Every structure is written in structure tokens, then in C-alpha cells.
Amino acid sequence: MKPFPLLQTFIRFFKEKNISLTQHRFLLAVSGGVDSVVLCALSQRAGLNFAIAHCNFGLRGEESNRDEAFVRSLGEQYGVAVFVQQFDTAAYAGENRVSTQEAARTLRYNWFDTLRQDNGFAYTLLAHHANDNIETVLMHFFRGTGLEGLTGMPDENREKGCLRPMLHLKRSEILVYAAEHNLQWVEDSSNASSKYTRNFFRNEILPQLQTVFPQVEDNLLHNIHRMQRTAALYNEQVAALKKKVCEIKGEEVHIPVLKLLQYRHTSLLYEIIKDYGFSESYVAELLKLADAASGKYIANEAWRIIRHRAWFIIAPKT
Amino acid sequence: MKPFPLLQTFIRFFKEKNISLTQHRFLLAVSGGVDSVVLCALSQRAGLNFAIAHCNFGLRGEESNRDEAFVRSLGEQYGVAVFVQQFDTAAYAGENRVSTQEAARTLRYNWFDTLRQDNGFAYTLLAHHANDNIETVLMHFFRGTGLEGLTGMPDENREKGCLRPMLHLKRSEILVYAAEHNLQWVEDSSNASSKYTRNFFRNEILPQLQTVFPQVEDNLLHNIHRMQRTAALYNEQVAALKKKVCEIKGEEVHIPVLKLLQYRHTSLLYEIIKDYGFSESYVAELLKLADAASGKYIANEAWRIIRHRAWFIIAPKT
Incomplete structure (x- = not known):
């Protein structure tokens, strides 16, 4: 040897x-x-x-x-x-x-x-x-x-x-x-x-x-390497999609509801809101908010997601 | 109960x-x-x-x-x-x-x-x-x-x-x-x-x-559901990328090498060639082919990937 x-x-x-x-x-x-x-x-x-x-x-x-x-x-x-x-x-x-x-x-x-x-x-x-x-x-x-x-x-x-x-x-x-x-x-x-x-x-x-x-x-080490490569491509694509649908305005993020929903994927909704500390369980709430009246919102400790006319607005709470 | x-x-x-x-x-x-x-x-x-x-x-x-x-x-x-x-x-x-x-x-x-x-x-x-x-x-x-x-x-x-x-x-x-x-x-x-x-x-x-x-x-059932949602978004994005770089010509697929390589992800290379029965181990071969002379190729039982000038051409072997 x-x-x-x-x-x-x-x-x-x-x-x-x-x-x-x-x-x-x-x-x-x-x-x-x-x-x-x-x-x-x-x-x-x-x-x-x-x-x-x-x-x-x-x-x-x-x-x-x-x-x-x-x-x-x-x-x-x-x-x-x-x-x-x-x-x-x-x-x-x-x-x-x-x-x-x-x-x-x-x-x-x-x-x-x-x-x-x-x-x-x-x-x-x-x-x-x-x-x-x-x-x-x-x-x-x-x-x-x-x-x-x-x-x-x-x-x-x-x-x-x-x-x-x-x-x-x-x-x-x-x-x-x-x-x-x-x-x-x-x-x-x-x-x-x-x-x-x-x-x-x-x-x-x-x-x-x-x-x-x-x-x-x-096998597990091989999995890790495959998942790393898959995640790299996935993350790049998610970043590109976010850029397409999210308009950053100062501390706020403005998202046209219809534009967002044309990407039916709940996975994308989660990727967007997780940056603001929202867990996966909020995805269902966000989907309800898409049908809600202007002025309704969901919130966690630090952020609100507000339905404002045809937009979602993610804004700090204070 | x-x-x-x-x-x-x-x-x-x-x-x-x-x-x-x-x-x-x-x-x-x-x-x-x-x-x-x-x-x-x-x-x-x-x-x-x-x-x-x-x-x-x-x-x-x-x-x-x-x-x-x-x-x-x-x-x-x-x-x-x-x-x-x-x-x-x-x-x-x-x-x-x-x-x-x-x-x-x-x-x-x-x-x-x-x-x-x-x-x-x-x-x-x-x-x-x-x-x-x-x-x-x-x-x-x-x-x-x-x-x-x-x-x-x-x-x-x-x-x-x-x-x-x-x-x-x-x-x-x-x-x-x-x-x-x-x-x-x-x-x-x-x-x-x-x-x-x-x-x-x-x-x-x-x-x-x-x-x-x-x-x-x-936890494992939850994983399965998360992976399903992630895969749905991933697969849709991969399909869109493939459409961008792959030109279908009859039975052949023509891919501009430079355009493909701008998406540095080996994960994408694999997603493209796996449809033609190439395993992951061919990704490294494909990368070598990007630097090879026109006319060189790699092959499996049914398909060739040929370097032809600035293109990869995936073509049936017969």
C-alpha cells in the first residue's frame, strides 16, 4: 500500500x-x-x-x-x-x-x-x-x-x-x-x-x-456534491426571478401581485419572504392575501406584507 | 378518540x-x-x-x-x-x-x-x-x-x-x-x-x-413536500434555460459553446446531456470538449456530442 x-x-x-x-x-x-x-x-x-x-x-x-x-x-x-x-x-x-x-x-x-x-x-x-x-x-x-x-x-x-x-x-x-x-x-x-x-x-x-x-x-458524499451543484443553479435562477418581480424601494419591496402569481410556484413565494424572516407556513397566508382587499396584511415580529391595490408591499414594522 | x-x-x-x-x-x-x-x-x-x-x-x-x-x-x-x-x-x-x-x-x-x-x-x-x-x-x-x-x-x-x-x-x-x-x-x-x-x-x-x-x-414527509416544490421550480427554470441555449434541428440539438458556458453551472450541463442518456461523469468530458478542436466528440451507446466549430452538436449515432 x-x-x-x-x-x-x-x-x-x-x-x-x-x-x-x-x-x-x-x-x-x-x-x-x-x-x-x-x-x-x-x-x-x-x-x-x-x-x-x-x-x-x-x-x-x-x-x-x-x-x-x-x-x-x-x-x-x-x-x-x-x-x-x-x-x-x-x-x-x-x-x-x-x-x-x-x-x-x-x-x-x-x-x-x-x-x-x-x-x-x-x-x-x-x-x-x-x-x-x-x-x-x-x-x-x-x-x-x-x-x-x-x-x-x-x-x-x-x-x-x-x-x-x-x-x-x-x-x-x-x-x-x-x-x-x-x-x-x-x-x-x-x-x-x-x-x-x-x-x-x-x-x-x-x-x-x-x-x-x-x-x-x-454515496452520501456524492449526494452532497450533486446537491451543491443543483443548489447553485437553483439559487441563481431564484435570484434572477426575484429581480424580475421585486422592486426595491428604499427599505420596502414592491411586488405586482399578478406578475408574481404567474410563477405559480409556492417555492418562489417562500424564497422571497424568507429573506424577511417569514417561515414556510406564511406562504399559504400570502396566497390568501392575493385574494384579499387592499389594506389587509400579514406580519411577523419585524415585517409586514401589505396588500396595497395590485401590489404586495413588504415593509418594516416600525 | x-x-x-x-x-x-x-x-x-x-x-x-x-x-x-x-x-x-x-x-x-x-x-x-x-x-x-x-x-x-x-x-x-x-x-x-x-x-x-x-x-x-x-x-x-x-x-x-x-x-x-x-x-x-x-x-x-x-x-x-x-x-x-x-x-x-x-x-x-x-x-x-x-x-x-x-x-x-x-x-x-x-x-x-x-x-x-x-x-x-x-x-x-x-x-x-x-x-x-x-x-x-x-x-x-x-x-x-x-x-x-x-x-x-x-x-x-x-x-x-x-x-x-x-x-x-x-x-x-x-x-x-x-x-x-x-x-x-x-x-x-x-x-x-x-x-x-x-x-x-x-x-x-x-x-x-x-x-x-x-x-x-x-420531518421526512415534510422534506418530500419541500423537495417537490423546489424541484418544480428548478425543473421549470432548467427547461427555460435549455430552450435558451439548445436549438433543435430535426434529430439533432445544436448548442453554441460560448452561450452554454456563460451559465457556468455544471448542473445545467448535466441536465442537458442526461436527456440523451449521458451520465454525470460525462460532464467533465464535455468541459474538455469545449477546449477541443473541431471534429472531436464524446459518445455513449446511442448518441454523439460533437464539437463542430463554435457549436456542440448532439446527434444520433446511426
Whole structure:
């Protein structure tokens, strides 16, 4: 067996995106788990100039501190700076009425973004891999989702300056690489809900599916790529249709009712109103409004959609 | 608990499609299982004028004959005609090099269609229900699929004159109805591959998913409806784009290369060539052909795509 070409795959990712390996400084998001430890190793071998960012969410007591210490030692080993941030995740979640998981995500990405901009890093590198993406898509699918939810994580987010250079590598490849290079890492004993659901798919559902569909992982990765291409075309077409029917007037959007309804598709109605925070259930209301008298409206917390003569007018509430 | 409004749901299905309950003759596809037995009961109570069609695939020996006899007695009970066809499914599968399952499907639908047209039935009614649809979509998803594969079975196929008036009913509702009305039915002990895969999702995967996502069935039905709406808009947009770039000339299709490539989406390229039996893997070949010299071509069994000066020409091979 020839050695896994992980490093070549990693390097090719940057080449294909026209991102120089040597002319930028990179920030690596490192938890201390095997994925991010391999990210460090690959980054060093690819010649990247990098520093490490580690989040201590303080959710696992002594284990959180062990992880922080491990990542600090990793920084020493590679001779690179380590930024550590402690978060009061539980307090943030309580104040903002979001789940612990959602709080951790918001805190983490906001901090990466600030750190990157304040310290002149060109990109934040995240260690998500192909199996993370499969698990993400499965969670979306079984919770209920549209086309977008089946496209998985993007391998870049230009807005946030994030790249996922390992998104096309499988967990099994990463583990083999770690073993072959005698890498050390820490295991996260966390049983937070997201973790639990991921483990459920990883350890229970997917192995069973493999007994009936041996190629299920490849099939799901193939789905993700097909859905990404379908969504790209769909989104472009929806944007073109919106431009045809929506007239932007300051903060308001004016839409001729007859023109809109000639595109009978409820899917288009949803795509238009979702930008203003209306859920799918409002589509039926909007259709009723098409038959309603001038002056009637539907509303959510921030926006009204008003029937005004032959128009729908989407306007802010205040 | 008030009685299940299955009959009302069944009747509403026809009303919404503007199909008269009393002015047509209907052909019911009846295997003898609980779903098709309930289809018979609902059809009678809704006042339909119907006959029964039963396929004997001869794949389960004495059990196949038991089912045939059961369906014949069902016909006597309702005082309606029973058409029975015996198929040599294994021979057809062998001759046409398709799976037994695929052979049974082709034989069945072709026979229904002939029977319907020869005997003046307006529609064939199929007893597929919501859980069949969920299982179909799960099989597509884990085998690998595009958007279309996630839209499930349609509740009508005008071309084949088929309707699925029970597609929005759940298995549990159907079983309760059968019990409440003391209906008798036969159980299919078949272990054919499709059956096996369906049972795998029904008995193993879905119950486990329900422990983590209690509403998983509803979530998946909701997905199916969202995907149907998304696909309707997507397909209409793709058709409009094809019309813009493809010029039909007799049996050939002429496409200006530059005009096609301005819609950078590989998804569109695939939608165009798939109508001529080219798989997704040809998209990369087509992109190479865009840079190739005049006269070069790619081909499958029946069609060529030729680079001719500034054009792609899709032409039959003969």
C-alpha cells in the first residue's frame, strides 16, 4: 500500500483556490482532537506560517483544562503562538436563550473572526472532514430540511475568512495519517447534545446502513456534491426571478401581485419572504392575501406584507 | 378518540384533482395485503365503480396462489370483476438483464396500462401510502441521489393514468382502519431485495431514529413536500434555460459553446446531456470538449456530442 497522499490533497486544496501557501499567515482552530492535530501537522509540512487558536468553553471541568494545556504544549512543539480564550458558554446561552451548542458556535466563530482581523491572519483553517459533513447532512435530513440543508458545510466561507482544507478527507484517512506519524491527541468525552447525535449516526446508524449499502459514505458524499451543484443553479435562477418581480424601494419591496402569481410556484413565494424572516407556513397566508382587499396584511415580529391595490408591499414594522 | 377520517381524506383526494367519484370506472391494483384491502374498502364506501387487477408473479410458490385465491374471493365479496395475470418474472428478468424487482415493476405497470386502456377504466388506483414514500426516499438517499430522487412517488401519473389516493395516509392509520372495519388480508412473506431493504428501514433504522428524532416520519414527509416544490421550480427554470441555449434541428440539438458556458453551472450541463442518456461523469468530458478542436466528440451507446466549430452538436449515432 502506498502512503496516503493526505499532504498532497491538502496542498492541492490551496492551489485550486489560488491561495498561496507561503505568502499568508494562517490561524488554525485547534481543539486538541485528532482532526485538528493532523491539521497542525499538515500545515507545518505544507510550509504554512501559522498560529493556533483554542477555545476553552469550560464545559467539561478538568478535562477542558487538560485540553488547553495539551494545545499549549502543541504550540511549543511547533514553535508557534497559541491564542486561548475562555468562554462562559452557559451564561451566554442563558442570556441569549440559545442552546449551549449554538452559544459555543457563535462565541467560537466570532472570536476566530476578531482574532484573524486583529492579528493580520489571512484565513482561519477549520479541521472539519468528510465524515463531519456526512453527519451534518444526516442531522439536517432527519430533523427536516430543504435543498440547502443537504449541501453540507462549504469548504470556504470568504465572508468569515474560513477555509476547511480537510473537508474532502475521510475520518479513516486522518486516523491512519495520525498513526503513521505517531501523533498524540486528546479525546473529548463530551456528551453535549450535538456530540451525542453525531455519535449516534457515527456509531449506530451508519454501520448498520453499511451492511445493506456498503458504499453509503461515498454515496452520501456524492449526494452532497450533486446537491451543491443543483443548489447553485437553483439559487441563481431564484435570484434572477426575484429581480424580475421585486422592486426595491428604499427599505420596502414592491411586488405586482399578478406578475408574481404567474410563477405559480409556492417555492418562489417562500424564497422571497424568507429573506424577511417569514417561515414556510406564511406562504399559504400570502396566497390568501392575493385574494384579499387592499389594506389587509400579514406580519411577523419585524415585517409586514401589505396588500396595497395590485401590489404586495413588504415593509418594516416600525 | 374520534374515528379516523380516512374515508374523508380519500374522497378529498379526488375532489382536489377534480376527478368525479361516480362518473368513471376505476381499476384497483390489489395484492391482497392490508394496504390494497383498505383501498378496496375505501373505494366501495366512496361509491366508486371499480374492478380489481391482481398480478401473480409466481415468485413465492403456493403463497402466490393463496394470494390470488384471496383476491378472487375479495372480488366476489365486493361483487366486482377480478383480472389476474400470471407473469414469468424470472424469465423476463433474465431476457432483459434486469433485477427481478425491476422486471416485476415493468411487467406490472405495463399490464395495468393495457388493461386500463382495453377496458375503458379512467384510472388505475395504487395503494402506496406515506410510509412507502418515506422508505422509497430513504433508499434513494442512501444509494445516492439528486434532488428528483428526494421528491418520492408522485400522487398521480397522468401519462400512465395512475393515481395514489392513499399516499398521504400513514401505515398506522391504515392498520387502525383495517382493524376497526374487521378487514381480512394476506401477509407477504417475500424476502425479495426491495422488500428486504424496505423492512430494514421500517423495522431497524426508523425506530432507532425515532428515539433521537421523535417526529422523524413527519420531518421526512415534510422534506418530500419541500423537495417537490423546489424541484418544480428548478425543473421549470432548467427547461427555460435549455430552450435558451439548445436549438433543435430535426434529430439533432445544436448548442453554441460560448452561450452554454456563460451559465457556468455544471448542473445545467448535466441536465442537458442526461436527456440523451449521458451520465454525470460525462460532464467533465464535455468541459474538455469545449477546449477541443473541431471534429472531436464524446459518445455513449446511442448518441454523439460533437464539437463542430463554435457549436456542440448532439446527434444520433446511426
